[in-house]
Amino acid sequence: MANSASGDSVVDRVVRVIEAFPEGVTSLQLTELADRAGLPLSSAHRLVRQLSQHGLLDLGAGGTVRLGLRLWELVNRNSPTLALRQAAMPFMEDIQQVLNQNVNLAVLDGWEALFVERLSRRGSVANRARIAGRMPVHISSAGLALMSHQSREVQAEYLEQFEDPSGKVTAQAVRHFLAEAAQQGYAQLAGVVDPDTWGIAVPVVNGKRRTVAALGVVVPLAEMRLQALVPALQTAARGIGRQLGD
Amino acid sequence: MANSASGDSVVDRVVRVIEAFPEGVTSLQLTELADRAGLPLSSAHRLVRQLSQHGLLDLGAGGTVRLGLRLWELVNRNSPTLALRQAAMPFMEDIQQVLNQNVNLAVLDGWEALFVERLSRRGSVANRARIAGRMPVHISSAGLALMSHQSREVQAEYLEQFEDPSGKVTAQAVRHFLAEAAQQGYAQLAGVVDPDTWGIAVPVVNGKRRTVAALGVVVPLAEMRLQALVPALQTAARGIGRQLGD
DNA sequence: ACACGTTCTACCATTGAATGGAAGGTGCTG
């Protein structure tokens, strides 16, 4: 036995270590980390120590492993979402001020909407969809808005593989939603995430006519005023797109 | 010549690649990246390709390298600042609502304050750009608030190495500021970052009496009302500390 | 149209850095 009995490179292992943290978990014991990453304890230990010397991980006393502050800093300084967030924030704040609703910004990654930024409704305490959270395309208005503006090929590929584990939604239904969203210029979805809420999202299109994000709000059913919301969102989305350039 | 002519490990190199992005730069050409990371082009190319296969980097056509969406997601989901931000956000929103000022949250890293979250003043153009930004301890109220609550040893070590490149501030002056902040329970600093603004920050103390963050506001000189601001900040800071537990 | 510079990508023989089992700490629990 020698270099990597399992046939994986060092890079593979570094990635597995970082990916080993389950969602929302910030701290892991060394043994558990090694287990989750599928690495021999001594190898995991060596890797973690090396990474923590550079500040990407934080190896505390007693084998407690956390992601490093330096990693957080580097990623949040240089992430490609940075320009998007900077362009979008003023408009998101406007929406929040004027409509007083939860505002969110998402991008498409695979067949899921990845939420990049969120402003919560004034006065509200709890907060469902989190920053860096994901939602399948077919159960989020943001996801539908994004997918409805993808090329025919991408949409076909998406519908091809579509399968709803709960069995509540058919590919046919999703196709219908997407067509509707494409035609109307916005996507809406009622009571899916939470029975008493309504989601509305519009695409954000950059200078090259590429759909790069979706801007959306989540409103209580009782306060649903489509006529007021959609134009506000579309105006903001155009403003963001203009800022983006590209 | 063989494994690493320069005597650095693979982990070292991965770190250098991620660190190669200058602040605010989200996209780098492969050649420039190799240059900045101090790696032979072919090695950089191999590493980047491997990392991008896992989604930590994004190697686009023409050798354009960006940080990967997956990396952003993983870090923002599992970062140790997550609990802090979640605990602090409601209180920061309260402050923003009541005082209508720029609110920020920082932690101490080395001899600098690292800004973890920021809410901008209503109506102002969002300067959210400064999330993940750093400020030296001696020119930020947050930094002073954090340092004033560190142990004697840490403070001594800090003052020992202190040197102001601009020569405007002496170690003696900083010592004075820290003592004052420790005694008063808050730190203030006028017109340093911006000649017309005043910074005030208070420490956030967790259940174990450890100072884990600083909560601060930046107000225009004209609107300076210390009597109103400090109690509000201190109340919020206590609330955050209670949420944190630990 | 052509030559030149620049940048990305692929190949592959060489070799020392990475590996992981085993053994030695450390701290907790019954």
Next chain:
DNA sequence: CAGCACCTTCCATTCAATGGTAGAACGTGT
């Protein structure tokens, strides 16, 4: 105090990582 669970260190073995070289794909100035 024995037993367990976990962290940490050591070191001989060996194959994965390395980087010079060469070719492909641009773009640019003449």
